Amino acid sequence: MNITTKSLKHCDLVSASGRIDSATAPQLAQALDALTKSNKFKIVLDMSGVEYMSSAGLRALLTTQRQCRRYNRGEVVLAAVPQNIKETLELAGFTDIFKIYDDVVSAVGSF
Amino acid sequence: MRTQLFLADFSNLQQMREFVAQAARDAGFDEQETYAVQLATDEAASNIIEHAYRGQEGGQIEITCQARSDGLVVILRDHGRSFDPQRVRPPNLKAKLSRRSIGGLGLYMIYHLMDEVQYQTEPGAGNVLTLFKRRGVQE
Numbered sequence: 001m002n003i004t005t006k007s008l009k010h011c012d013l014v015s016a017s018g019r020i021d022s023a024t025a026p027q028l029a030q031a032l033d034a035l036t037k038s039n040k041f042k043i044v045l046d047m048s049g050v051e052y053m054s055s056a057g058l059r060a061l062l063t064t065q066r067q068c069r070r071y072n073r074g075e076v077v078l079a080a081v082p083q084n085i086k087e088t089l090e091l092a093g094f095t096d097i098f099k100i101y102d103d104v105v106s107a108v109g110s111f
Numbered sequence: 112m113r114t115q116l117f118l119a120d121f122s123n124l125q126q127m128r129e130f131v132a133q134a135a136r137d138a139g140f141d142e143q144e145t146y147a148v149q150l151a152t153d154e155a156a157s158n159i160i161e162h163a164y165r166g167q168e169g170g171q172i173e174i175t176c177q178a179r180s181d182g183l184v185v186i187l188r189d190h191g192r193s194f195d196p197q198r199v200r201p202p203n204l205k206a207k208l209s210r211r212s213i214g215g216l217g218l219y220m221i222y223h224l225m226d227e228v229q230y231q232t233e234p235g236a237g238n239v240l241t242l243f244k245r246r247g248v249q250e
Contacts, residue, residue: 021153021157022157
């Protein structure tokens with residue numbers, strides 16, 4: 001898995017690619033933690049390059065969403081989610097707690 | 112029928128997924144069904160590594176794939192601690208964000224991705240999780 005983080009004017013953009021499972025999810029958690037620890041709570045996660053995600057990835061997303069939504073200081077939104085992964089999010093009931101945008105531009109524009 | 116032994120380590124999950132994906136494609140599964148088999152196997156193996164072996168080194172997971180006329184059987188065997196799937200509380204998928212728990216989500220996903228799930232534990236013979244997915248049935 002590969003992760004890059006970019007600071008934008010109104011939010012931070014995290015782009016993940018490859019496979020997110022129990023072996024690699026800690027890398028994603030670490031990248032997201034680094035942002036929340038720097039008081040950055042408006043985060044767009046670009047998932048266009050993610051080929052696979054198990055519940056280990058869901059765990060990292062849930063932990064970060066809790067941090068971000070606390071005191072209404074922000075949130076994590078998801079962008080360009082591949083169909084397979086969207087189905088996993090639906091199965092886990094995560095579509096109620098994460099906004100999903102078709103592309104990065106509209107996700108970034110939501111902040 | 113094909114069987115492969117894997118060291119119970121998260122770094123081997125990708126190999127396990129590839130192993131079952133190949134069997135699923137050979138059994139005539141489409142990409143969506145193949146993905147479901149990979150995800151269910153990953154969740155099951157991750158649970159074995161995390162809960163049955165509890166990070167203990169040297170544990171193994173034996174995976175057997177068996178094509179049937181109507182689908183694919185995937186069997187995972189381990190020699191770690193056993194558990195009672197009936198005692199794992201299902202996750203509350205409607206709970207508020209602050210009350211969401213990730214515990215039990217992997218097992219919940221396995222039950223939804225596969226058509227049949229059986230768990231058996233025999234003293235000395237280890238734990239056997241048998242998963243079956245029917246071909247051509249859309250979720």
